[in-house]
Amino acid sequence: MPILPTSVFRAFPRAFHLASDLVGLCLEKSLKSSTSQPTSYNSVIVKLVALRPIRDALPQDIGDIMAIVPPAQVVTAVVAILVALSVRKLVTGLESVHWLPGNYMNQKHEIISIVPFMLGRPAYHTGSLNVTKQVLEADQLTTEKPHELTAALMLWGENLISSNGETWKRHRRIVGPAFNHNTLPMGWNDSETKSEDEGYSYGEALSGVVETTIPRLHVIETTWKTMAKAMDELIISRKEEVSTAAIEGKPLGADIFTRLVSEYDDDAKHGLDKQEVIGNTFAMLFAGHETTARVLGATFGFLAIYPEEQEKALQEIRSLLGDREPTLDDLSNLPHTQGCFYEALRFYPAGVLVTRDILEDITIHVERPEPKTICLEKGSRVIIDMVGVHYDPYVFPNPDAFVPSRWDGVPEHAVSMFGLGPRACIGRRFSITEAVCFLAMFLRDFKVDVVLEPGETREQYRERVMSNAGMIGLAFGVRTIPLKISRRV
Ligand code: HEM
Structure with a gap:
């Protein structure tokens, strides 16, 4: 938790009320003056929702001190919004560095290091699909999810994602069906x-x-x-x-x-x-909240950047469905549309970090930099960088290219972005079904296109927009994708 001078916190409750009042005023005005301004209405609502948790989080007992802050003034309110937004970044930790695919340079080594992170256990860092498979598909008794990393999810009660051992088995048996x-x-x-x-x-x-x-x-x-x-x-x-x-x-x-x-x-x-x-x-x-939605957003981004891939998906959807609604059985007959979703998911694997604690020594085989057998020792941790895994040029040749056809014929259980082994994503089928169904229905009626800045090429748009990725809530994805959507005639 960042430490801020108390004076900053003291200035907040009142400032937030002022800010909200001001936004409320703008809202009222824009609604009164015109009904044709849905954008400003929406953006105001979004801001209000973003600000409200911070305002409510502040201790109420200092509210009286705030009463001495001068009454609403436009400048105060604007400053409050700006400060609030930057504090929100500090408080929620949402801000992170730009993610750039070109940062992946060390894929000649399947295991990068075993240096402990601060006080933690010695940890093997890997961006290798080969190592990932061997760890995640190992016997359940030899690995478990780290307690301190899943503790936050336990706050509401023991559950499938965070539990281990016999408890996990019981939960998976019940939830699976x-x-x-x-x-x-x-x-x-x-x-x-x-x-x-x-x-x-x-x-x-x-x-x-x-x-x-x-x-x-x-x-x-x-x-x-x-x-x-x-x-x-x-x-x-x-x-x-x-x-x-x-x-x-x-x-x-x-x-x-x-x-x-x-x-x-x-x-x-x-x-x-x-x-x-x-x-x-x-x-x-x-x-299930952010994951599929974020990947769908990225899929639309890529389809806008590469109109030929969008056209191919449209032809596939039209020739299969015509004007009728899709059924569940149709979904397996839309390989290109599904490939577009998988490819976006490869770039942005929503579950970006997978970790395991090693309970018993596990022997694994690596091929790079030279074929070797390594013992992952009991008591250590394996940290799997899912972005790195899916950028591996040895497994995904030309990893920067958006190539939906690379997924042709790949069985669903081998789609590694959903994890592998007994603890692979239980919502995998659900997510794929939901996404392909949505893409089929949406692309049949609407066309998506990029919103370029003056003089910008599609490749530059990709660099500018699609590199602006990071953690959003608990899912990894692209932050904002400006798109033009038009109805097909
Ligand atoms: C694009 C969408 C999604 C992605 C990329 C994704 C990714 C993943 C990954 C990588 C894991 C394995 C984590 C590990 O081994 O430590 C996982 C597990 C899990 N996912 Fe998903 N997921 C997605 C959607 C969903 C949805 C829609 C649901 C539920 C409605 C869901 C529920 C779960 C659960 C309950 C687990 C834990 C399973 C277990 O430990 O037995 N996921 N997911």
């Missing part, structure tokens, strides 16, 4: 239910929670309280529905949440207790 063929056609309900007393929508609260997962969790208390309350209410009401359906002999829903709630039994050794239901619900929200 929720991702089978029957659940794929089902969409996620976009819950925008407002929580009246807190003033946050469920979605807004989730964003707040996601952005503050790392040790600063309790800073933005309101969002967390809102989420906890919403979760509790949801579980109780769905449990009642499930019990009623069981008594009346009606079939239960096949969705993930119903499956989790159905297994909720505080006394059961093989089911989930309430905290575990909540923990897993959050785990699914965390894992």
